[in-house]
Every structure is written in structure tokens, then in C-alpha cells.
Amino acid sequence: MNIILVLIPISLVLLVAGVWAFFWGVNNSQFDDLQTPALMPLSDDPPPVRKSGDSAGSE
């Protein structure tokens, strides 16, 4: 049973690593939009570049 004394700390370290990786992902906008990126490979054309100037109202 002494093996748990090794395995549990390892699992905790992995847990911390997982949470850290997730936080990194959230902070780097990996989770901001979960729908669009999945569809992007399906579109042939690159999405039109939106100029900062032509924002509102034109649609």
C-alpha cells in the first residue's frame, strides 16, 4: 500500500499541471470562442480582414 504515498503526490502534481495549463489556455483566448474555430477548416476562403475603421452599421 505504500505505493499510494508515491502515486497520490504524482497525481496531485499532474492535477496542478493540468490546472495551470488550463488557466494558461483561458488567459490566452483559447476558450473564448468554442464554435467558430471548429468550422474554419470547412470554409475555402480566408475570412475577410475587418478593418478597424469600417465597423458599425454597414451590415
Add this chain to the structure above:
Amino acid sequence: MCCIGCRAAVEWIATLGLQDYYRLRDTPAQRALPVDDYSAWDRPQVQRLHVRRQRDGSAEACVLVEGLRCPACTWLIERALRDVPGVHDVGVNPAARRLRVVWSPDTITLSQILVRLARLGYVPHPISAEALDALGQREQRAALKRLVVAGLGMMQAMMYAVALYAGAFEGMNPSTRDFFRWIGLLVTTPVIAYSAPVFFIGAWREWRTRRLGMDTPVALAVGLVYLASIFETLRGGSQVYFDSASMFVFLLLSGRYMEMHARHRAADVVDALARLQPALAQRRAASGELETVGVHELETGDTVTIAAGSAIPADGVLLSTTCRVDEALLTGESAPRDRRCGETLVAGSIARSGPIQLRVVHIGAETVLSSIVRLAARAQQQRPRWARLGDRFAARFVAGVLVLSLATACAWLLVDPSRAFAATLAVLVVSCPCAFALSAPTALTRAMAVLARLGVLVVKPDALEKLVRANHFVFDKTGTLTHNCIELAAVTPLSNRSADACLHLAAQLEQANTHPIALAIRAATRTSSHDQASALRNVAGAGVEGEIDGHAFRLGRGSFACAIGHSSTPADDEDVVLADGSGALARFSFRETVREDAMTTIAALRRDGVGVEILSGDSASRVASLAARLGIASFRARMGPAQKLERLQALRDGGAVVAMIGDGVNDAPVLAGADVAIALGGGAQLAHSSADIVLAGDRLGALIDARALARRTLHILRQNIYWAAAYNFTLIPLAAMGWISPWLAAIGMSTSSLFVIFNALRIAAPRKASVDVAADVNLAAAIRPVPA
């Protein structure tokens, strides 16, 4: 600083000369916010966008407030700002995080008011699209992190709990058991410290306002279970409940996360409206050259040029001779309107022909668009708030349980002090208001998830209940019951030519046109017309003329078409007439295209025995004909937003629970005035934030599905509450008698929570989606040649 209390503390620290505390502290994000410089808000260029002068000399502004969460903040802000000399009126809308303030500019400046707001810890932002996006994003990220920490913590804690349960049966030596407990404490602590503070903060706010809400039982349960488990771990007691604590936090957070997601997905009306107005305009300088300037730089009297298809930047007077303008978003008028030189154009509407010249009359906050925004914001503030029954009951229940556990502790201390802690803990755990607290959120969350799959976004959970209770459905016409286009209704031959022949001629005349009437005529003929017409000429606002096989034809308004042969004009302005040299040949009448599922939806509502009514801004004849087609007896035409609101108020005063279904900006204030507001999300995507429910699939029939599902949800919600009540009232006495050991209580509590959750999962999409296509939209059947 988050509240008055903290501010008092900070001032106290300052008076003691301990400001160094702030200098020495190394987590700047936690600092009381450095009060920014808000003097930029006083600059006229900025004020013009966000501030509106009123007739009595006072000024009114609407700002987005960060950190505004609940009625407590509302109370605090209103109290803090209302006492400021020079401030006349303060209105806070916590749902939309908006503050409306009226002040007199002679006494105080806007920046001074905002500084005061910032001192309270609420950061004001100008209302602009980007500001809201960033805010929503931050909120979403924080919620996601909290959720995942709670989820991972829960999984780990449960794993160790399983080991502990197994150990309890199989025999485990105390040192191993304590090791698992300490590990459990280690993984649960981040959940409590990072994920659960939302509930603690909420409970603290509820406590400050002396109003027991849902957060109080949650916070108490989580806090007590956690503290009791630590205590048990320290003293090596019989049972720990780390798994319960973290599971509880995770489940509630996931409910909240989905709620927030739905709220974000439905766009915010005020910002959508702000987006309607373009950011840039083409101004004609004194030299005659065009220059591109920001809309906020426009001055009254400027001349701007607007290209066809662009939005109009400011309210103004048309300088060009004629122009076709699409005002559908603002007035609900279905067809683009012709404006002549000297008439007023409204900011936010779209120029369909152009380029046109416009002299600016009103800018920024003075425009019609801005006043609609303000009206929408105000209507939202006046909306009555309904306290949920389960909420109130849970609050009373918590108070009762606290008293009961105290009584249990006292009783056992007198009888047998050694069993006092176990019995008290058993009462607290077994009666843990989880089942109560979870019964409403799980059912509502599940319902919202199922509805989202059906294309129905529930923005405010309360709306489901009201959707079921609604007994009067009020529809807007344009864009809601109808599409924003027209179709040919009838062809009436006026000479010996057949209706088909006339239609064929008309289609050839209109072959190159993109006018809605031309599209409708071409759609009706179906046969591909050969290019036989020549010398085609468009006459703006009148019609089209051309030659076919050497004969001259005109198609358009009666007066225009018949002018070709100097014949008399057939009456009826709305129709289009085809004429040649000998006189009028045929009259074409048009009607709006009815939404495919409007017929079935209305029929289903009537079967349910609810009242159906149309309120429209359009002309009486169009509304009447549509009402007749759909079989709706009650309709009102030519209604502005104010009249619509009045009508809704009258209905509600009469005891009806009113559901309003609309689309378009002009509905925004009206939607906010209904008991339950439903917006169709296909077209304008605008009325959403006033809406409680958004039919995102642009499918009216989803309304019926949503209603059926909402009914089922309420049924299950009630079941859940009855179950929780039955469970608690059976087991609490047993626990108080000391017959239930804490670990058994924990299992009981988990079971009751799981029962509630699984019961909620029974809410599923209706087996048969009610998407029947009404037969009357078939174009071929729609054209009925009427004998002359």
C-alpha cells in the same frame, strides 16, 4: 473597495497614517482602485456622444458600470450618488449593468460624479460595443476557471472519498485514513478558496440587505460542511464530507455558467443599437472636398454624403432630390420609404439609393436612435421583479434549520454531550438545503440547454415560468409574423388580356430591376422571360417604362402608368398598374410574405385558449389583411412604441399575463414592458437584451415547443421541490433524535441531490418538432387571378 464598509476601513487606515500599507502591498489588482482621471468625459466632443441636454438645463447620461452585480450594488450606488449636490436622478439597471444619471451641469460635472462612482469601486465605461465585449469576456473567463477548478477538485475529492468509504467497510488503519482525509482537504481547499467565493460574496450581500436569497443556503451549506470536515479531520472524527462540499460547488457553478452563457449569447440591445450608427461619416468640407471624419466630430449644419447601402450617421434633412430609405429597424415599416428633398432622415436607417447629401440636424445623443436606446434602458429599469417561490422557501427553510440545529445541540448537551456534535452535524448535513437549492437551478439549466438545441435562447430564467402563465400573446407584424419582403397577391386584368399574359409583360419590364416589387413579380412568373423588352427606363418613385414588340408599356403607380395613354387612373394607391397606349391592362396587388410557421403557431396558441393580438406600426389595411389571413380577430395598426406600451399596460391592468413577440429596434422598449418578452433573432438581432427569450433559429414555431417544454420544466421543478420537502421533513427529525450518523446523513444528502438532478434530466425535447409548413405560402397558389 467593494462597498461602504471597505471604504470606511480604507479611510480609517488613511487617518491613522498607514497609507504605506498600500505602497507595500504587492498585489495591485486587489488595491482599492486608483481613481482615474475622468475629466475627458467633460470634453464637449465626448459629451455630445453620451450626454443629452434636457429642456430644464439638466443633463442626462447613460454609462456602463463594471462590477455592478445585484440589488445591493444598486442600492449602494443610488444612495451614494443621490446625496451628491447637483444630481437630480439616479437609475441603476443591474441586469444590463447600466447607470442613468441626471444632473445639473452648473453645480457639478459629469467627471465628478464618475469619480464618486469609481471611489465606490465601480468603474464607469462609456457605452460602446468594445467596452461591453471586453467586460463579457472577462466575466466568462473567470467563470470558466472557477468551474474547472471546482470540477477537477470534485473529481479528486470523490476519488479519495471512495477510498475512505471502502476503508470504512474493509477496515483501514487510522493513519492511512487520516492521510486520505488530509489529501481530501488539500484538493477541496482550492475549490472553496477559488471557486466558492462567488457564493460567499453573494451571501454577504444578501445579509447586508437583510434579504435571505439563494446564495445564503448555498454558502452556509458549503461553509459548514467544509468547516465541519476540517474539524473532523483534525480531531480524527468519524466522517468527513469534502466530496459533498466540492460536488455542491461544482454543480451550482455549472448551472450559473450556462445561465451566463445564455445571457452573453443574446446580444445586448443598447450596444447593438449603438452599432447601428456608423462610426465614420463623409463630410463635405467648406472647400467642397469630401473628408472622412468620426461621427462624433459632426456638427449641426454639416453636409455629409452617404453612399447607397450605408447607414445614415446622424439625423438630418435630405438635400438630394429623392432617396429611398430603409427604416425597417427603427419604425417597423416594412417597405423602404421614398424621401424627398427637405424631408428628415433618421440616424441608423439605411440609404437604399445614393449617394445622397444630408444636412446634419441632430447628432449623437440627440438623435431618434439614442432616444430609443434611452427608452429601452428606462423600460428595463421599471420592469417588475418577481421573487421565485423556491428562493423564498429555501430562505425560510435555512432559518428554520439553523434554529433547529441549535436546538438539537442544546438538547443533546443536556442529555448526552458526547453525542451533541454528531447529532448537530447530522441535522446540518442531512438537511443541507442542497436539494432545495438545486431543485430550481438544475431543472432550469436543463430546460435551457434543451431549448438552446431547439434554437430558443432563454436570457432570463424567470421567463420560462411566465411563458407558461402567459395568457395573452401580442405579436408585432413586420419581421415577426411576416418576412421583410413582399409577394404578389393577385393580378386583376383590366382589359381583354389574360392575367398570365399581363404578368408575363410585367416580368419583362421588371427584368433588370432590384426593387422589391420587381423581385416579387419575377418570382411569381417562374418562366424565364426572354429579353424582349427594350428601351427600359426607371423612374424613381414612380415605376418603369419600356417597349415590348414595338408597343410602349408602363408599370408603376396608377398615375404614372396611365399617363402613357392619358386614360383615367384606377383607384387604390398601394397597387401597381400595367398600362399601354390604350389604357390600363392589369392591376397587381401585393402582400407581405407570411412566415412559414406563423399559421400553425397562431393556430396552436388559439387551441391553448390564449388571446392573440397584433400590434403594428404599419398601415391599417395591411395589418387587417394579414390578421384576416392568419385568423386573428384582434389587431391594432399605426401604433408607435409609446402606444404599444400603453396597450400592454392596459392588458396587464386587466389581469392578463402578456407575452410580446417582436423583432426590430422599435420593439425594444415595448418588449421590456411585457411580462415575458420574446424576440425573433433572425433578422435584426437587435431586440435581444430587452427580450427574455430569443428564438434564434428564426423559427416562430419554436415558441410552441418552448411553451410545452416550459410547462414540463415547471412540473418537474415542482416535483423536485416536493421531493426535497418530503425528504427533509422525514429525515431531519430522525437526525435530531441522533438516529442517523453523519456519514449516513452525507449519503442521504447526496442521494437527494442526485434524485433532483436525475429528475431534471427527464426534461427533454418534445418528440415531434412542430414544424409544419403552412400550405398558404405556396407561391403558385397565392396568385389568384381575379376576374374583372
